[in-house]
Amino acid sequence: MTETRAFQDYYPDEMSVCYGCGRLNSSGLHVKSYWKGDETICRFHPRPEHTAIAGFVYGGLIASVIDCHGTGSAAAAAYRAEGREMGSLPCLRFVTAHLAVDYLKPTPIDAALELRGTIKLVRSRKVVIEVEVWSKGELTARGEVTAVRVPESMIAPER
Amino acid sequence: MTETRAFQDYYPDEMSVCYGCGRLNSSGLHVKSYWKGDETICRFHPRPEHTAIAGFVYGGLIASVIDCHGTGSAAAAAYRAEGREMGSLPCLRFVTAHLAVDYLKPTPIDAALELRGTIKLVRSRKVVIEVEVWSKGELTARGEVTAVRVPESMIAPER
Numbered sequence: 001m002t003e004t005r006a007f008q009d010y011y012p013d014e015m016s017v018c019y020g021c022g023r024l025n026s027s028g029l030h031v032k033s034y035w036k037g038d039e040t041i042c043r044f045h046p047r048p049e050h051t052a053i054a055g056f057v058y059g060g061l062i063a064s065v066i067d068c069h070g071t072g073s074a075a076a077a078a079y080r081a082e083g084r085e086m087g088s089l090p091c092l093r094f095v096t097a098h099l100a101v102d103y104l105k106p107t108p109i110d111a112a113l114e115l116r117g118t119i120k121l122v123r124s125r126k127v128v129i130e131v132e133v134w135s136k137g138e139l140t141a142r143g144e145v146t147a148v149r150v151p152e153s154m155i156a157p158e159r
Numbered sequence: 160m161t162e163t164r165a166f167q168d169y170y171p172d173e174m175s176v177c178y179g180c181g182r183l184n185s186s187g188l189h190v191k192s193y194w195k196g197d198e199t200i201c202r203f204h205p206r207p208e209h210t211a212i213a214g215f216v217y218g219g220l221i222a223s224v225i226d227c228h229g230t231g232s233a234a235a236a237a238y239r240a241e242g243r244e245m246g247s248l249p250c251l252r253f254v255t256a257h258l259a260v261d262y263l264k265p266t267p268i269d270a271a272l273e274l275r276g277t278i279k280l281v282r283s284r285k286v287v288i289e290v291e292v293w294s295k296g297e298l299t300a301r302g303e304v305t306a307v308r309v310p311e312s313m314i315a316p317e318r
Contacts, residue, residue: 014212017211019215019217022210025208027208044224049178049187051184052177052178053173053176053254055308058179059254060222060223060226062187063223064217064223066224067222097262098259098261099258100260101258102256103258150212
């Protein structure tokens, strides 16, 4: 990791209540994403209750982490494409239009997930990200997120 | 609804710890699915913390509910296809191989979600379900779940 501040830590307060990644959602998952070269990465420790069958991670949790890693990666990629610092105004923030996940094998619950995002497409209002989920050195799931830009008026109308 | 006992209530104990639908997971979502004619339905009340942007439901939560409604519907459809009572042995239980969700519009958080499942394909080891998510009379998301059968040895080896 080249930065200690995650993509999600740059979101304005009104966009930081998300259950998946909002720093202001005290019950949430607090997904945190970073650049690693041209990839985006996220490490996530499943909680004991995030189980499917005993010993394995619930698929909905995997989808949730892919989702927020995807939208965070979309914002970071959009800033990078514009040559701008993350967090600079106007704010670039994305939501998911389409999410797809292939569950390749059971994901053990007693290890951190490592998500690796590859930016496939960056347009002004749309970003597509492929996300691999690794656990204990094995690829256990693969996802794709199509993220679309939130209208600026929904983020911070007064800015 | 024609039954008061949900599909998920028939799962054996060892398959009932799922965060999404396990009756034995005290922290979980407790998704409950039922037949309504040839459709399967589920009503789910998002919790206040299940927010994306203020006022709207988190996409990962929608994916999670679709996921468990899908696998529950798969089990019910497989029993029905075999002309068997739900819960009879050998146990038929499914996990997700592929999940896809289209988020059509923001889903309000202050109303119950109604999920409507349509069984698209039933094979001996694979079931495909389309799921619509409705809120306040509007279709807000559409998903598809490809569910595959859990080997019986993983469910109840001694039975």
